[in-house]
Amino acid sequence: MTFPVKGLNAETGREPEELLARIRGLFGEGAVVDVRAHTAGLKEEVQYRDIWLSVDKGRFLEMIDVLAEFDFPMFYVMSGNDDGDVVTLYYHFGIFQCAGRGKRFGVAVSVALPKNDLVVPSLFSRIPGVEYSEREMREMLGITFDGLPNTALVFLPEDWDEAVKPWRRDETGPKPENVRELS
Amino acid sequence: MEKKYTIPIGPVHVGLKEPITAWLDLEGEKIVGATIRPGAIHRGIEFMARDRNPIQVIYLSERICGICSFAHVIAFLRAVEDAADYPVPVRAQYIRTLVLELERLHSHILWAGVACYSIGFDSAFHLGMVLREKVMDVLEALSGNRVNYGVATVGGVRWDITPEVAKAVGEMVKYYKAEFGAFYDVVTADPIAKARMRDVGVLTADEAVRYNAVGPTARASGIRCDIREMSPYEAYADFNVKAIVPQDYYGKAYGDVFDRFLVRVLEVQQSLNIVERVMDGLPEGEIVHEKNLNKVLATLKKAEGTGWGVIEAPRGDDTHVVHLKAGEENVNWWKVRAPTYANAVSWPLMFRNNELADAPLIINSIDPCISCMERMLVTDAAGGKKVVTKAELLEKSREKTRRLMQK
Numbered sequence: 001m002t003f004p005v006k007g008l009n010a011e012t013g014r015e016p017e018e019l020l021a022r023i024r025g026l027f028g029e030g031a032v033v034d035v036r037a038h039t040a041g042l043k044e045e046v047q048y049r050d051i052w053l054s055v056d057k058g059r060f061l062e063m064i065d066v067l068a069e070f071d072f073p074m075f076y077v078m079s080g081n082d083d084g085d086v087v088t089l090y091y092h093f094g095i096f097q098c099a100g101r102g103k104r105f106g107v108a109v110s111v112a113l114p115k116n117d118l119v120v121p122s123l124f125s126r127i128p129g130v131e132y133s134e135r136e137m138r139e140m141l142g143i144t145f146d147g148l149p150n151t152a153l154v155f156l157p158e159d160w161d162e163a164v165k166p167w168r169r170d171e172t173g174p175k176p177e178n179v180r181e182l183s
Numbered sequence: 184m185e186k187k188y189t190i191p192i193g194p195v196h197v198g199l200k201e202p203i204t205a206w207l208d209l210e211g212e213k214i215v216g217a218t219i220r221p222g223a224i225h226r227g228i229e230f231m232a233r234d235r236n237p238i239q240v241i242y243l244s245e246r247i248c249g250i251c252s253f254a255h256v257i258a259f260l261r262a263v264e265d266a267a268d269y270p271v272p273v274r275a276q277y278i279r280t281l282v283l284e285l286e287r288l289h290s291h292i293l294w295a296g297v298a299c300y301s302i303g304f305d306s307a308f309h310l311g312m313v314l315r316e317k318v319m320d321v322l323e324a325l326s327g328n329r330v331n332y333g334v335a336t337v338g339g340v341r342w343d344i345t346p347e348v349a350k351a352v353g354e355m356v357k358y359y360k361a362e363f364g365a366f367y368d369v370v371t372a373d374p375i376a377k378a379r380m381r382d383v384g385v386l387t388a389d390e391a392v393r394y395n396a397v398g399p400t401a402r403a404s405g406i407r408c409d410i411r412e413m414s415p416y417e418a419y420a421d422f423n424v425k426a427i428v429p430q431d432y433y434g435k436a437y438g439d440v441f442d443r444f445l446v447r448v449l450e451v452q453q454s455l456n457i458v459e460r461v462m463d464g465l466p467e468g469e470i471v472h473e474k475n476l477n478k479v480l481a482t483l484k485k486a487e488g489t490g491w492g493v494i495e496a497p498r499g500d501d502t503h504v505v506h507l508k509a510g511e512e513n514v515n516w517w518k519v520r521a522p523t524y525a526n527a528v529s530w531p532l533m534f535r536n537n538e539l540a541d542a543p544l545i546i547n548s549i550d551p552c553i554s555c556m557e558r559m560l561v562t563d564a565a566g567g568k569k570v571v572t573k574a575e576l577l578e579k580s581r582e583k584t585r586r587l588m589q590k
Contacts, residue, residue, distance in 0.1 A: 040417055048415070100413070129528050
């Protein structure tokens with residue numbers, strides 16, 4: 001599926017509180033981890049906000065679809081880390097990117113994947129721009145994106161030993177002997 | 184039906200001196216499909232950061248790119264300052280904004296020159312090279328460096344605007360306002376340049392949104408998006424920056440190479456105006472929240488959290504995400520998403536139904552920076568190929584010279 005929008009971004013913005021209320025209603029208080037206001041300039045007024053959300057793996061797509069009710073989510077990148085028992089992914093989006101001065105707000109959605117089931121639904125059919133980021137997280141952290149058509153390496157060399165996941169901190173990560181210190 | 188060929192453009196010098204490969208499927212001269220393969224210059228910078236503290240990573244982030252080096256530093260610092268809730272004095276915000284705009288001038292003028300080179304317009308290319316010297320002189324006057332400026336630090340900047348630098352900036356603005364018009368003429372008046380760029384490498388507005396194109400590439404497709412306007416940061420909060428889109432000037436956005444050229448050339452004028460505003464409104468005050476680096480590091484060591492910095496770099500929005508862990512001196516993890524990372528996903532769309540001869544121009548049109556996009560864990564790969572270090576490469580070169588001299 002793709003999102004039921006024409007593809008162009010919304011030209012009028014809405015307040016982040018509306019999104020927060022919708023998220024809290026659907027996913028509970030715990031889904032909103034943090035709301036950060038950023039000030040700048042001589043008057044030190046708030047210029048924009050970043051919203052940090054968290055969701056269970058099972059309801060991940062549902063949350064992304066809620067974001068899309070507001071505006072086509074501009075996908076920036078996925079960041080992530082090997083947190084021991086889980087690998088946490090953070091999807092970074094911008095909402096109301098084209099809705100006028102100061103209207104945009106950032107939305108980071110975190111989803112924790114247990115190490116014995118590192119699978120998450122791909123967003124490729126909804127937002128094709130996620131391709132490189134999903135391929136990068138596959139090769140660097142060993143995540144499987146269910147529904148991603150092209151799973152070729154993107155940054156690592158063709159002859160890379162795919163058992164080694166460069167960003168993992170466990171036995172699948174790079175060993176000290178793999179790393180060559182540059183002079 | 185014409186015979187089909189698959190031609191690799193790259194991995195060396197794909198229209199400009201950047202390492203990436205575009206595998207183009209051709210029917211005769213027409214491009215019918217494209218597969219992009221990055222990976223030639225991945226340096227593992229994010230992995231390297233795990234062994235460095237945030238102050239050291241500033242200088243690592245500066246080396247991601249040779250052109251938008253300052254944009255990476257500011258995006259990284261904003262992520263650190265977000266994670267640690269660290270303040271930046273307003274004078275420092277203004278100086279950061281000034282250097283960001285000087286860098287945009289440098290990047291756009293260089294690109295305009297290189298774009299002319301890719302269509303065989305060498306006199307305009309040389310003009311571009313001459314023009315960009317001026318802004319590099321100003322950057323050198325401010326920081327002592329022409330590429331990696333070492334200007335910013337956590338909670339502010341390291342160098343102040345002296346009267347000499349202010350004078351150099353004023354002269355530069357005057358110089359560009361008088362001299363840069365030639366590039367504008369290239370876009371609007373030269374029929375050959377227009378013929379080479381109009382309707383070439385089209386990316387529609389709908390595609391630009393769905394494929395998350397950013398910066399001048401997205402704006403050329405008519406997407407009214409500029410982080411300086413939509414989420415003002417630093418001194419942009421005090422200036423009413425407006426996203427530059429072709430429909431405001433020509434009634435319609437074609438989303439082609441011509442529009443990408445137009446947007447960048449107009450953004451040079453916009454940058455000059457912002458530079459003037461910064462210099463006129465430069466507030467008095469401290470340039471850094473805390474000068475003592477040990478104190479800064481001690482504060483950052485106590486911080487726990489993930490920070491996110493998004494800024495409008497010359498090629499589009501530059502995103503950095505940083506995680507600091509309480510009690511740890513080093514950056515716990517770091518993710519860099521340079522604008523080319525986002526724009527390269529749209530390349531296959533831009534190639535569709537274009538001529539092979541236009542491929543280098545289309546590649547150039549997003550102003551790609553592959554070093555930005557990639558960041559390699561240097562290891563001995565399993566297949567026997569080897570990545571050589573700079574020192575080894577130098578030694579191999581010397582060996583070859585010795586061999587040649589013996590003959």
